[in-house]
Every structure is written in structure tokens, then in C-alpha cells.
Amino acid sequence: MVVGALCLGIGFVSAPSTVDEAKEMVASAHGDGHGSAHGSAAEHTNDTHGNDHDAVNAHANTEAHGEDHGAAHDEHVFHQLQNRPWSALYVAAFFFFMISLGVLAFYAIQRAAQAGWSPILFRVMEGITAYLAPGGIIVFVILAMSVMHFNHLFTWADEEVVAHDALIQGKSGYLNPTFFLIRAAIFLAGWIAYRFYSKKLSLAQDEADDNSNFVKNFRLSAGFLVFYLVTESMMSWDWIMSFDPHWFSTLFGWYVFASMFVSGITTIALITIYLKSKGLLEQVNNSHIHDLAKFMFGISIFWTYLWFSQFMLIWYANIPEEAVYYISRIEHYKLPFFGMLALNFIFPLLVLMNSDYKRVNWFVVMVGIVILFGHYLDVFNMVMPATVGENWHFGVPEIGGILFFAGLFIFIVFNALTKEELMPKRNPFIEESRQFHY
Amino acid sequence: MASKVIHAVYTDDDILMNAVKKVRAEHHHIEEIYTPFPVHGLDKAMGLSDTRLAITAFLYGCLGLTVAITMMNFIMIEDWPQDIGGKPSFSFLDNMPAFVPIMFELTVFFAAHLMVITFYLRSRMWPFKEAENPDKRTTDDHFLMEIGIHGNEDELKELLLDTGAIEVSVKEKDA
Numbered sequence: 287m288v289v290g291a292l293c294l295g296i297g298f299v300s301a302p303s304t305v306d307e308a309k310e311m312v313a314s315a316h317g318d319g320h321g322s323a324h325g326s327a328a329e330h331t332n333d334t335h336g337n338d339h340d341a342v343n344a345h346a347n348t349e350a351h352g353e354d355h356g357a358a359h360d361e362h363v364f365h366q367l368q369n370r371p372w373s374a375l376y377v378a379a380f381f382f383f384m385i386s387l388g389v390l391a392f393y394a395i396q397r398a399a400q401a402g403w404s405p406i407l408f409r410v411m412e413g414i415t416a417y418l419a420p421g422g423i424i425v426f427v428i429l430a431m432s433v434m435h436f437n438h439l440f441t442w443a444d445e446e447v448v449a450h451d452a453l454i455q456g457k458s459g460y461l462n463p464t465f466f467l468i469r470a471a472i473f474l475a476g477w478i479a480y481r482f483y484s485k486k487l488s489l490a491q492d493e494a495d496d497n498s499n500f501v502k503n504f505r506l507s508a509g510f511l512v513f514y515l516v517t518e519s520m521m522s523w524d525w526i527m528s529f530d531p532h533w534f535s536t537l538f539g540w541y542v543f544a545s546m547f548v549s550g551i552t553t554i555a556l557i558t559i560y561l562k563s564k565g566l567l568e569q570v571n572n573s574h575i576h577d578l579a580k581f582m583f584g585i586s587i588f589w590t591y592l593w594f595s596q597f598m599l600i601w602y603a604n605i606p607e608e609a610v611y612y613i614s615r616i617e618h619y620k621l622p623f624f625g626m627l628a629l630n631f632i633f634p635l636l637v638l639m640n641s642d643y644k645r646v647n648w649f650v651v652m653v654g655i656v657i658l659f660g661h662y663l664d665v666f667n668m669v670m671p672a673t674v675g676e677n678w679h680f681g682v683p684e685i686g687g688i689l690f691f692a693g694l695f696i697f698i699v700f701n702a703l704t705k706e707e708l709m710p711k712r713n714p715f716i717e718e719s720r721q722f723h724y
Numbered sequence: 725m726a727s728k729v730i731h732a733v734y735t736d737d738d739i740l741m742n743a744v745k746k747v748r749a750e751h752h753h754i755e756e757i758y759t760p761f762p763v764h765g766l767d768k769a770m771g772l773s774d775t776r777l778a779i780t781a782f783l784y785g786c787l788g789l790t791v792a793i794t795m796m797n798f799i800m801i802e803d804w805p806q807d808i809g810g811k812p813s814f815s816f817l818d819n820m821p822a823f824v825p826i827m828f829e830l831t832v833f834f835a836a837h838l839m840v841i842t843f844y845l846r847s848r849m850w851p852f853k854e855a856e857n858p859d860k861r862t863t864d865d866h867f868l869m870e871i872g873i874h875g876n877e878d879e880l881k882e883l884l885l886d887t888g889a890i891e892v893s894v895k896e897k898d899a
Contacts, residue, residue: 598824
């Protein structure tokens with residue numbers, strides 16, 4: 287109870303300030319974003335849509351400078367500029383949603399593998415996955431608005447485009463708004479349901495006098511992992527790959543998975559270290575941190591392996607219909623594209639290789655922040671080139687999006703952490719986990 | 725010069741661990757311990773310093789990476805930059821993705837093999853090497869602690885029997 291009250295205190299001290307800050311940031315982004323109303327399209331779509339249109343067109347025209355930029359080009363640039371705040375919103379929303387989904391997968395794996403070291407961290411993971419439902423619903427709403435033409439994020443959702451595009455026509459059996467939303471609803475329902483029941487069983491186990499809840503949770507987790515692998519893969523086709531409906535890649539689902547998995551593990555490590563520094567997780571020792579850091583290190587390399595496998599196969603064969611994906615990225619996104627490789631691979635590789643550094647909290651926190659930023663850039667690189675093309679900036683809408691969702695994430699997660707005891711009471715492995723030493 | 729050593733034989737690794745702590749508390753220098761399997765925590769109890777094998781492996785890996793880069797840069801880019809299937813052999817970076825699998829493998833190869841060889845050299849292991857085992861049973865189920873004697877034979881014997889040794893014997897040893 288004391289721990290719970292303390293957590294509540296921390297939750298309220300740390301969270302609302304960031305949410306307010308975030309909202310302020312987003313609000314100020316609306317005020318002065320780009321000298322016109324691009325920024326505000328993110329949340330005030332209805333009332334500013336007309337103004338936005340004119341302002342951006344004017345902007346595009348001044349840029350055109352009397353050159354032979356035709357109406358088609360203006361139209362194209364206009365769509366891209368209009369997409370920018372939407373994409374910024376979507377990237378941030380998806381990134382934070384993906385963190386909690388990655389944590390959920392990690393949690394299910396720990397349960398299914400009957401890991402002896404991690405039960406001490408289960409409540410932290412359950413706290414982080416509390417963001418799954420609200421975050422997932424926000425992403426779903428953005429997706430629904432996208433396919434209902436509030437924006438131009440998905441070109442395949444635009445009937446006019448599809449009418450002139452034989453390739454998308456061929457895919458419309460899969461990529462059509464109704465089926466798209468039904469799939470999204472099924473994925474989200476499955477994930478949220480697992481999270482709900484698993485947490486319920488986990489809490490029931492604390493009060494029970496046998497291990498039946500634990501066994502049920504084990505079976506549920508194993509079942510969830512099967513469901514998750516299939517749905518995660520399809521989710522990555524739907525929610526990310528379909529931004530480029532002409533392009534396809536078979537290992538894309540794994541690639542997105544690696545990205546969310548490593549971000550999720552990093553977030554677990556950061557929140558664990560934070561709670562420990564506040565004296566709330568006394569029994570977490572540096573061996574637990576060491577294990578989390580090993581996972582951060584290993585999955586970072588796994589991510590790089592998949593990134594490179596995808597890149598190198600396409601680069602090597604250089605089939606035009608596939609290579610265009612990387613050409614647009616390398617041409618217009620050189621810094622984020624290769625920068626993320628340094629952040630997500632070289633930096634953790636060199637810093638987390640040493641076994642002693644993996645036990646030092648500030649090292650893990652520093653690498654964790656770099657990894658999280660690197661994977662934000664990863665999502666940025668996957669989404670932006672398809673939606674805003676060369677008109678990208680890392681400016682006010684993007685930062686506003688990050689701050690808003692970071693604030694929301696922190697608020698929900700720390701709020702959820704106050705709701706339960708941070709230490710599971712009678713998990714069969716909890717004693718082993720307490721004594722864990724590597 | 726021949727010196728005397730005392731051999732204490734144990735049958736249980738827990739007893740051995742306690743004995744090591746006791747002997748060290750009495751400030752006797754343990755020359756060597758022979759065990760049939762790795763005893764977790766024995767190196768810490770004996771106060772042995774950490775191995776630096778991992779550091780050598782990292783350096784060997786760097787060497788392997790350098791070898792790979794130098795080799796392919798010379799062969800593919802500098803010496804004979806042919807057009808092979810349209811691959812851009814104008815500079816190393818242009819064609820780098822194609823070299824990465826080799827760079828990776830050579831890094832691992834150098835790191836692994838040179839580290840193993842380093843291990844053999846440092847622990848003096850090679851084919852036809854004469855085994856240095858003082859007691860055959862230590863390869864099966866006995867543990868043996870060897871301590872040098874410096875004129876304190878009886879006192880040492882007493883102490884070792886106290887720690888649970890099943891057998892204490894004094895041996896001549898060629899230095």
C-alpha cells in the first residue's frame with residue numbers, strides 16, 4: 287500500500303507536467319507552424335481544411351517560382367505537405383503503441399518460457415502494456431480517419447488513384463477500407479484481450495492458494511504468441527507497408543517486430559531503473575539490469591541483421607520495382623536513414639558489449655534513450671518517404687507529436703503502475719527471480 | 725630444488741569452497757586446485773583475477789575486420805575494378821553491401837580462432853602434452869587442493885583436516 291501510494295505520488299509528479307508540456311508544444315506548433323496552417327491539420331481538420339488548402343497552394347506556387355511546375359506537381363506537393371502533420375501524428379502514435387506491443391510480446395515470451403529471472407519485473411511490464419488499449423485505439427482512429435479521406439496517408443484508399451492504378455487494383459481484394467478496418471479491429475481486440483486476461487490471471491495468482499492461475503496464464507501466453515506472430519506480420523503490412531502500396535518485402539513483418547521488440551525491452555529497462563532509483567524496486571539488482579541490457583544489445587543486432595538483409599537483397603538484385611523504396615530514402619533521407627543505423631547498431635554494439643557497462647545504470651539509460659530515438663527514426667523512415675516524400679522536416683509537428691504521445695504514455699503507464707503492488711506475491715518463480723544473480 | 729607441497733583431497737564442492745575460504749583466511753597461499761568440473765564461484769573464492777580473454781577476442785575481431793576491408797578494397801576496387809554484373813566498383817563504399825557478409829565472417833573467424841589459440845597458449849595445452857594431474861581421482865569425483873609448505877607442515881595438516889579433507893598427504897615436488 288505504501289509502495290502504491292508512493293507510486294501514485296511519482297505518477298502525478300512526473301506525468302501531468304509532461305502532458306501539459308506536450309499539449310503546449312502541440313498547441314504552439316499550431317500557432318506558428320510553417321507560417322501557415324499545416325501544423326493545425328493534425329487536430330483541427332474540419333475547420334482549417336479550406337484555409338490550409340489555400341495557404342499551402344500559395345506556398346507551393348511561390349516555391350514554383352514561375353518554373354514549369356504544372357498543376358499536377360502542385361497537387362502532389364500539396365498532398366505531401368498536407369500529409370506532414372498527419373504523418374507526424376501517426377509516426378508518434380504508432381511508435382508509442384509499438385513500444386507497448388513490444389513489451390506485451392516480451393512479457394508473453396517470459397511467461398511461455400517460464401523465465402526465472404524476470405517475474406520480478408512482470409508488474410512493470412503489465413504497467414507499460416496499460417498503454418496498449420488507449421494507444422491502440424488512437425492508432426485505430428487515425429487509421430479509420432485515413433481511409434475515410436480525412437487525409438492522403440494511404441494512396442490505396444483514394445478511389446481516384448485506384449481507378450488509374452492497375453497494380454493497386456490487383457491488390458484491392460486485400461487493401462480495401464472495410465477489410466482493412468476489420469483486420470485492424472481484430473488485431474487490436476486480440477492483443478488487448480490477451481493483455482486483459484493475462485493481467486487478471488497474474489493478479490489472481492497473488493491471491494490464490496494453488497498455481498492454477500499461473501498454469502492458465504502460461505497456456506494463454508503460448509497461444510497469444512502464435513496469434514501475435516501472425517497478426518503482427520499482417521499489421522506491419524497493413525499499417526506500414528501499405529503506405530507504399532507498390533512495394534513489398536517478405537521479411538518486413540519481422541523487421542517491424544525487431545524494431546518494436548527492442549524498443550519495448552529498452553522501455554522496460556528505463557522504467558525499471560527509474561523505479562529502482564526511487565526505491566520502489568528494492569529487490570531488482572544489477573543482474574536484472576544486466577539481463578535487460580543484454581537483450582537490448584542482442585535485439586539491436588537482430589534488428590540490424592534484418593535491416594541489412596532486407597536492404598542488401600534489394601540492393602544486390604536491384605529490381606526496379608523493389609529498389610525504388612530505397613532509392614527514395616537514400617536520395618531524400620540520407621541523414622535519418624543512415625543516422626538511424628549508427629544509433630541503432632553501432633552505438634549499442636560498442637557501448638553494450640562490455641559486461642560491466644551493462645550493469646551501470648547511467649550507461650543503460652543513455653544507450654536506452656539513443657535506441658528509442660533511433661527506433662523513432664526507424665518508423666519515421668518507414669512512413670515519411672511514402673507520405674510526405676522529399677518535403678520532410680524534423681520540425682514542430684514531429685516534436686509536438688513525440689512530446690504529446692510521450693506525455694500520454696508516461697501518464698498512463700505510471701498511473702497503471704500505481705494501481706497494483708510492484709512485487710508479485712506468489713509467482714512460482716518469484717523467489718528465484720529475487721535471488722537472481724548472474 | 726625440490727620443495728614440499730601438501731595435498732588435501734575433498735569429495736564435495738561445497739566443502740571445498742568453505743575450505744578455500746578458511747585456508748585463505750589463515751593466509752596460506754593455495755598453489756592450485758584440481759576439480760573434475762567447473763565449481764561455480766571457486767575463482768572468486770580463490771581471489772583469482774578476471775580473465776582478459778574477451779578483450780583479446782574484441783581486438784582479434786577488429787583485426788579480422790581490417791583484414792577483410794583491406795583485402796577486398798585491394799582486390800575488388802584498386803587492383804582490378806571490373807564491371808561484374810553492374811556492381812559499382814568505383815569505390816569501396818559504393819560496393820560495400822556486397823562485402824558485408826565477408827567482413828562479418830572474417831571478423832567472427834579471427835575473433836573465435838585467435839581467441840581459442842590464445843587460450844591454448846596461456847593455459848599451456850597442446851597435443852602430446854604430458855598431463856599434470858597429481859591424482860587420477862580428480863578427473864572423476866574428487867577435489868584436490870595443493871598448498872606449498874614453508875616449515876609449517878603440522879599446523880597446515882591440522883587446519884586442512886579441520887576443513888573436512890578426507891585425505892591429507894605431503895608430496896615432494898620438483899620446482
